[in-house]
Amino acid sequence: MPGSHAGGRHLVTVSILIVDDHSAVRRGVRAILEGRDGFEVLAEAGTGAEAIELAAAHKPDVAVIDYSMPAMNGSQLARRIREASPHTEVLVYTMHESDALVRDVLGAGARGYLLKSDADQHLIAAVDALARHQPYFTERVNEALLAHYLAHPGESSQLDTLTCREREVVQLIAEGNSSKQVSVALEVTLKTVESHRASAMHKLGLESTAALVRYAVRNKLVEP
Template identity: 65%
Template sequence: MQIKKIASDNLPSGLCAEAAVRIVIADDHHVVRRGVRAILECRASWEVVAEAVDGAEALEIVEAEKPDVAIIDYSLPIMNGAQLTKRIRAISPQTEVLIFTMHDSEVLIRDVLKAGAKGYLVKSDAEDLLVRAVEALSRRQPYVTDWFNRALLDRYLASPEEPGELTCLTAREREVVQLVAEGNSSKGVSQVLDISPKTVETYRASAMHKLGLKTTAALVRYAIRNKLVEP
């Protein structure tokens, strides 16, 4: 019996070649972006459509490109990973977010999962696990770094947030704290967030009051301790 060859263009759905995955990378370190791109481009059907160096640029790119997966460094300038994730999920619900960070912190994992991230991977595991993580997210499945097992993931997603330094601040207060800790003036923060300098001062004062802080130096130490900025 002669077997008829089926052209790949006529294959039924599910039997065709590997589906294309469009990816955005956001990290303020060029060497990291280059390394991530090199790992991902080993898959012929995957395309890195753009790179970003801070949270604001990443948000603009995601809004324009609507990628399947956004790989986001948690400690981005202007807007950290949790803040950026929340905004990405609002403007591009089809984009799954993988937080890619040097910090193996349960506090940060809770923060980004509550914001809507589907994955969390420590940078030291990138060579072995990055492709696996992107594969999972492209199939709308969660992926977390190996030490944080699935049982813990389910518990964190299901449980209410526990009170703590990070959760006592509103999202806007965290944005202001991060930008101040990065060295921005009230005018600079107001330009980034498109609010008045007076409103910036109000958010800053509110955050410092909640945290029991008296000086900008103490606010910077808080931001570093809670991974809002890198030292």
């Protein structure tokens, strides 16, 4: 973390990027974080693309990102932010309590997972831990993970079989975009979109777009 000396004391400032598509939520998160001495919110982003750009430009110590972002969910965004700024630790916060989501974001490089209902109590501690490059999970999330692994040793999620681009295509289609709109959003050809879509549906054992949408909602890739 960056640091400076002032008046004989070593002051450390933790730089933070907040990512959420709801401005009211960003204001709430900022208010909590700026109540802590030594925390500085460098920037806010309302879209995944903006977040990646800001992470690359500012190289924050910690990025606090909402999982349920449109067009690019939390695991995809975590991966892209880590690519743009490897030094940045990522904390994903969400309203969903799901061990599958925890495994998903961990696999994408995030080091912390926090439920929005726990934000008032745990957000400062979580950012502080990640700024020291230590993982952070609340006891409730830890217990859910442990229970799952004890009940399902060695199990992997179907989501783990999808590539990052296949997940992006699945999410965008489940959000109601046509294949042509997905191709524009991802800046790839229509043929490439159809190929990723077919591959994802084959891996997930799905036979229709309706089934794909239901799967995406069930697995929290999109909001219902």
